[in-house]
Amino acid sequence: MNLAKRSKLIIMLGAYLFLVTGFLLAQGNPSAATENTSAEQSDVAPVADTADADSDTAADIDTDTDDKYAMLMAGLTIFIISIFVGVEVITKVPQKLHTPLMSGSNAISGITIVGAILVSAKCANQNNGLAVVLVGIAIALAMINVVGGFGVTHRMLSMFTKRKKAPST
Amino acid sequence: MNLAKRSKLIIMLGAYLFLVTGFLLAQGNPSAATENTSAEQSDVAPVADTADADSDTAADIDTDTDDKYAMLMAGLTIFIISIFVGVEVITKVPQKLHTPLMSGSNAISGITIVGAILVSAKCANQNNGLAVVLVGIAIALAMINVVGGFGVTHRMLSMFTKRKKAPST
Amino acid sequence: MDSKVIYDIFYLLAAILFILGVKLMAHPRTARRGNMFGILGMTIAIVISVLSANEQLVSLKPFTLFVIGLCCLIGILFGGILATRVKMTEMPQLVAVFNGIGGLASVLVAGAALVVANNFSVDEKLATGLSGFIGSITFIGSAVAAGKLQELKFFKKDFPLPTFLRHLINLALVLSCGWAGYALLNASPDQAVLLYVAICSFGFILGYTLTAPIGGADMPVVIALLNSYSGLAASATGFVVGSNILIIAGSLVGASGIILTSLMCVAMNRSLLSVLFGGGKASVDVDADLVYATVKRTTADDVAMMADMSERVVIVPGYGMAVAQAQNAVSDMAEILEKRGVTVEYAIHPVAGRMPGHMNVLLAEADVDYEQLKELEEINPTFDTVDLAIVLGANDVVNPEARKEGTVISGMPILDVDKAQQVVIIKRSLGPGYAGIPNPLFAQDNATMLFGDGREAIQEIIAALKDL
Amino acid sequence: MDSKVIYDIFYLLAAILFILGVKLMAHPRTARRGNMFGILGMTIAIVISVLSANEQLVSLKPFTLFVIGLCCLIGILFGGILATRVKMTEMPQLVAVFNGIGGLASVLVAGAALVVANNFSVDEKLATGLSGFIGSITFIGSAVAAGKLQELKFFKKDFPLPTFLRHLINLALVLSCGWAGYALLNASPDQAVLLYVAICSFGFILGYTLTAPIGGADMPVVIALLNSYSGLAASATGFVVGSNILIIAGSLVGASGIILTSLMCVAMNRSLLSVLFGGGKASVDVDADLVYATVKRTTADDVAMMADMSERVVIVPGYGMAVAQAQNAVSDMAEILEKRGVTVEYAIHPVAGRMPGHMNVLLAEADVDYEQLKELEEINPTFDTVDLAIVLGANDVVNPEARKEGTVISGMPILDVDKAQQVVIIKRSLGPGYAGIPNPLFAQDNATMLFGDGREAIQEIIAALKDL
Ligand SMILES: NC(=O)c1ccc[n+]([C@@H]2O[C@H](COP(=O)([O-])OP(=O)(O)OC[C@H]3O[C@@H](n4cnc5c(N)ncnc54)[C@H](OP(=O)(O)O)[C@@H]3O)[C@@H](O)[C@H]2O)c1
Ligand SMILES: NC(=O)c1ccc[n+]([C@@H]2O[C@H](COP(=O)([O-])OP(=O)(O)OC[C@H]3O[C@@H](n4cnc5c(N)ncnc54)[C@H](OP(=O)(O)O)[C@@H]3O)[C@@H](O)[C@H]2O)c1
DSSP: HHHHHHHHHHHHHHHHHHHHHHHHHHHHHHHHHHHHHHHHHHHHSOOOOOHHHTTSSSSSSOHHHHHHHHHHHHHHHHHHHHHHHHHHHHHTTGGHHHHHHHHHHHHGGGGHHHHHHHHHHHHHHHOOOHHHHHHHHHHHHHHHHHHHHHHHHHHHEEEEHOOOOOOOO | HHHHHHHHHHHHHHHHHHHHHHHHHHHHOHHHHHHHHHHHHHHOOOTTTTHHHTTTTTSSOOOOOHHHHHHHHHHHHHHHHHHHHHHHHHHTOOOGGGHHHHHHHHHHHGGGGHHHHHHHHHHTTTTTTHHHHHHHHHHHHHHHHHHHHHHHHHHHHHHHHSSSOOOOO | OOOHHHHHHHHHHOOOOOHHHHTTTTSSSHHHHHHHHHHHHHHHHHHHHHHHHHOOOOOSSEEEEHHHHHHHHHHHHHHHHHHHOOOOOGGGHHHHHHHHHHHHHHHHHHHHHHHHSSOOOHHHHHHHHHHHHHHHHHHHHHHHHHHHHHHHOOOOOOOOOOOHHHHHHHHHHHHHHHHHHHHHHHHHHHHHHEEEEHHHHHHHHHHHHTTTTOOGGHHHHHHHHHHHHHHHHHHHHHHHHHHHHHHHHHHHHHHHHHHHHHHHHHTTTTTTHHHHHHHOOOOOOOHHHHHGGGBOOOOOOHEEEEEOOOOOEEEEHHHHHHHHHHHHHHHHHHHHHHHOOEEEEEEEEEEESSSTTTTHHHHHTTTTGGGGGGHHHHHHHGGOOOSSSEEEEEGGOOOOGGGEEETTTTTOOOOGGSSEEEEEEEESSSOOOOTTOOGGGGSSEEEEEEEHHHHHHHHHHHHHHHOO | HHHHHHHHHHHOOOHHHHHHHHHHHHHHHHHHHHHHHHHHHHHHHHHHHHHHHHHHHSSSHHHHHHHHHHHHHHHHHHHHHHHSSSOOGHHHHHHHHHHHHHHHHHHHHHHHOOOOOSOHHHHHHHHHHHHHHHHHHHHHHHHHHHHHHHHHHGSOOOOOHHHHHHHHHHHHHHHHHHHHHHHHHHOOHHHHHHHHHHHHHHHHHHHHHHHHTOOOOOOOOHHHHHHHHHHHHHHHHHHTTEEEEEEEEHHHHHHHHHHHHHHHHHHHTTTTTHHHHHOOOOOOOOHHHHHGOOBBBBBHHHHHHHHHHEEEEEEEEEEEHHHOHHHHHHHHHHHHHHHHHEEEEEEOOOSSSSSSTTTHHHHHHHHGGGGGGGEEEGGGGGGGOOOOEEESSEEEEEOGGGSSSSOOOOOOTOOGGGGGGGEEEEEEESOTTTTTOOGGGGGSEEEEEEEEEEEHHHHHHHHHHHOO
């Protein structure tokens, strides 16, 4: 148990450092940042890029990139705290339920279907029918994951709750 | 224990509903939203308000208010997940450590000092010396909370770890 | 931008340290490390916030930095004094004081943010209002609680208004706050500040009217609840200034306070509502004289003799031990008994004393090994093999009435002291405890009373033991 | 704006339902409700996402909605078939298949998002790259794992390359991915798509080269790890499309997978690295013939007699029970014995079978009451009061060699079956189990072997019991 606890800690710190270094790498790359801005300027839709120029001096004005950055940071925060919740909650699941836990959490990972559906709208708005079909495949796959995972978990758990039956032969 | 568990659930759902209704109330109020925009226009610094007008039609452009909203939502998410972490972690603290837990968590609530320091910069940038002094008081108070809380917790916990000494008389 | 990234990562690290710190509180062995994690996290957060404030400052720079530094120093000074000087028996009050201070800080920060804000959105205004409301209630409520626990005169007098009127006033205040908060959402900056002041004023009054009528003994529940509030206020402030670390830390504290509150209520078998708004306590209609007709007295010499002849002695401390500050004497007595071959344990009831874990802290202060402290579930099944139970200033937590229906403590789990071979109860009189009802244990066949102040009585027993 | 608020609140609700769902998995009684919470959360999330997509659609609206609907139906159909048709013994493979499917979905979503993105920031590109990388490894890795567990021919043949070259290839692939990912950050939209395809291709190859050399029996660990990866891929996708619910749900799954992985490794007393990159298994240098010199055989009739005369029988199932699909026969046998007044229990080792909780699921399928299933810590101290232990297709988990130093299973906690009065081991031969080493238990004085397929042997015992 102590070993498990220590490994938990290490895993969490590891995941954290992993993300953070990757992120720092991306941010620390100045050419990336410029490329990023220029990509934004070639944007079809009118983005408020003018504010970008003088934003660095004024202290409390949120610019577009600042906000994107804030969202990323919030996402990272959510990610890490959720991992804590996950670790706390999952270590309480007893051994005998580990197989249903595995298939159930598997089903939850089918949440990509939400991402797929959201992206499908963007694809359609660019009149990219092919992209829509590709995303459609993703939706189907994720749906298999969801339905199959929850279904099989339910099947297993139903067995767990049943009481002993009369002998079959 | 079962009662405690159920009350936990209720508490969490309650906190959630509380926040959500409050929030919906604020959002659902159209006059508030307009007031909000006009306040923004009277802003000293140049904010990219022009983008606001046509932003509702284009699908994937983030506007200033949209981003503020997204940040709020992220904050709410972080709040709720942190409450889950808190509940999971704190229910594991044994009874005998409840007094140190109370004073320790008390010290953590002194985190407002960070808010105070951040706001102090804004106050100073507006040349509002009085506001700085007010925030200064907040800093001092929060610091008392932090130092006192952690200090007293440390004092208590040091007692817990000591082994039995020789009789004093 | 680059430094902002680093700052934010450090804030996140601080949040992680807070969570890990609380996690490590789960065991006495690791708890100290947990506190250190908390200190480290807080230090990181403060340093980072100063750095980022320094970066953002464009005017009044030296002045502001000076104010920040000075105020930090003042805070460290006073906080340090409080932390080191205050007696362990005054812990409940101290926690209340810290709570109140934290709440006031939230009020000030949110207020200042509102003053200097130029484009607060609706939700930020909502958060500001909440922060002011919760913070101000916490401030005055905690002050009242601390005053009551310290038994200051001012807080002792009964609340003059009848219950119904009180509820009406509270309702009116809450509604006023709600109205002010609603108006705040649509207000212009100048109006907003005025409305905020109004909310806080209502909050201050509410803090008094809500807590003043609650009995001093119920204060621990109130303190835990206010602890939770101070966390929520910090969270709300986090929404105001847009800082995730405030949100995370605040919600941790909020969760901690509410859990402790509910644990206390469960252990006392009372609902939170009955604690806060009264109505839980029935009047005493048992005749104490009748109950106590067969009470027997004993002397310190006899107790010493009994203890010396026992194989297993269990000490049951209660609020009276805290009042008499008898923890060191008790620890000494236990030591002497152990040297004479007697096994000594302590039975700790979850709500013995006046705050959760109260007895544990006091006994730890007196260097009692925490392995000797047994919780209720652990020791109750073994009470029939106990030769002598010494009840020291405990009353309700050993009252067998709790097993009956229809008393104010019905359903509260108690220590089964009455099953021990011999019971000695040390207290100053036959007066009741916190719940205000007589205790039939005192009149039981196997029970004898040793009247006197807790510490003096124990010291007499020690003297008698040394003479044996 | 208004509908967005409502959507987001429902997303948050879905996230809460996921967390509560996993929380409720903590007990068999509430686990089914937990699964329902998960289903509810997922339904809410999907419905909300369709609503919001519908709102955002400005062109190709009917087509897109049709595609979404059709694909959902296809998914439901196939998912439903898989969920209801697959045998319980094939659960590990099925979980692997689902994992792989989830990984591929992440790859496709992140790719599509990249194709249609017009202003991806650096961090979004990073998240896209990660999503593609993790997702593609998960996809092929899971396919290989499923194939090996299903014992498909294609996956059976040994990996042709020597270890050193293998490591070199893996390193080269990882570095290529790293390079492509780095280039992606600065790339123009068109280049970005190409680079993304490159990352995924490398990821696919890596998925094969990493998992192909791992032995079939180590697959469960790999599957749990890939489960974790599929969650991380979903989280990364969440960063790409800017959706908190993906981040939360993904990190829950990520945590779950990694915890199961580490639990399995701890229970097998092996490090994750040795599982993934080999090197953990020593060659067998114990002479099996010598160990098995004193092995005694028994017959089904004798076993039936012994069982009938016992007061307490413990059944120790292992991987062989799964292979023989003997769970129903076992349950029937236990029922008959119980009718004859024998107490029957099951001793479940943490890594018995080929995935965590494998035996529990099989026995639950056979309607065994979960109260009868005892975990290692619970039953080990009582083995000396067991009259008869029936080891059914278990080998490593009852191998006393684990108590010695220097064997491949040294340090792994085992079931103390050898302490029972009588032990009967049912298996087809004296062949080794997963760890590949002989088991001295089989030759012990109090042990007898019943050779044969697990189910047939049990059925013979049942027949013999009925004849008694
Ligand atoms: N721990 C918590 O968190 C918490 C929170 C809220 C409420 N409470 C309540 O507090 C009560 C705690 O029970 P308890 O048994 O510990 O205490 P109690 O029932 O309040 O009784 C304390 C006893 O100590 C005696 N005493 C006072 N000063 C003394 C002194 N100097 N020397 C010797 N004896 C002295 C008093 O009797 P004399 O006056 O005759 O000496 C009194 O009967 C419970 O009813 C509980 O519900 C606890
Ligand atoms: N549970 C997990 O999560 C997990 C994950 C990874 C690895 N593992 C490993 O898997 C092993 C599990 O141990 P275990 O004791 O359950 O299994 P085992 O050690 O692999 O032994 C299984 C035994 O079952 C017998 N068997 C196979 N088919 C049979 C049939 N049809 N009828 C009767 N017997 C049959 C085999 O002997 P014959 O060929 O002579 O019949 C074999 O010796 C451990 O070493 C563990 O480390 C477990």
